[in-house]
Amino acid sequence: MIEIRSLTKKHGPRAVVDDVSFEAAPGRVTGFLGPNGAGKSSTLRILLGLDRATSGTALIDGRAYHDIDRPLWTVGSMLDGPGAAPGRTARAHLTWVAQSNGIPARRIEEVLAMTGLGDAARSRIRGFSLGMGQRLGIAAALLGDPRVLVLDEPTNGLDPDGIRWTRRFLRSLAExxxxxxxxxHLMTEMEGIADDIVVIARGQILASGTAAEVRGEHPSLEDAFFALTEGRGQYSSGPAEQGGAR
Structure with a gap:
């Protein structure tokens, strides 16, 4: 269980995360949706102990990340891609991550097979496609066989085959x-995969509930998202529509 309670993060007087509360439950995919700059990554960074909140709590199974011993056994994550040195092989990268948390070496071969990277284990990461890099990031997140997965934009930039694989794989993890x-920030990626939806914009939660509840009377999740976030994006299109961006 992930529990976010009244989470606030301020940079000076500006709140990039503003009194955010929501839960992500076992056996379900929770989509955390919002425009670029909405506060998604800031929230996840606090959850994963990479930043500090101004106030509020972000808990994983009732504990803050920094209170979890060998955290990769409890929560696996991928932020900003695989985070791997390009000169390393896939196996070397996973070996380093596994050793940092006392994870048995046999688990490396298991996650390589799970993510379809078995044949690329000895390949240098600099030669990986974007999709292979995303798979490597997911493989690293799975090393500790955690019960909680936190993934930031896992389908960003993928081709249709990569998106389809990621959708199926995430659903299998929840199942x-x-x-x-x-x-x-891509609604079409979450349509059909997320059980629950949390919509955030300008640091504030606009809606949360099951996918059907958030979609409401709108024909699609994307339509519901744009209705909820209208005028709340990071950038305004007004100047461009009136003769060019400034």
């Missing part, structure tokens, strides 16, 4: 009873 929290 295995794991808590899966996925952030995205």
């Amino acid at each position: 295995d009873g794991r808590t899966v929290l996925v952030s995205s």
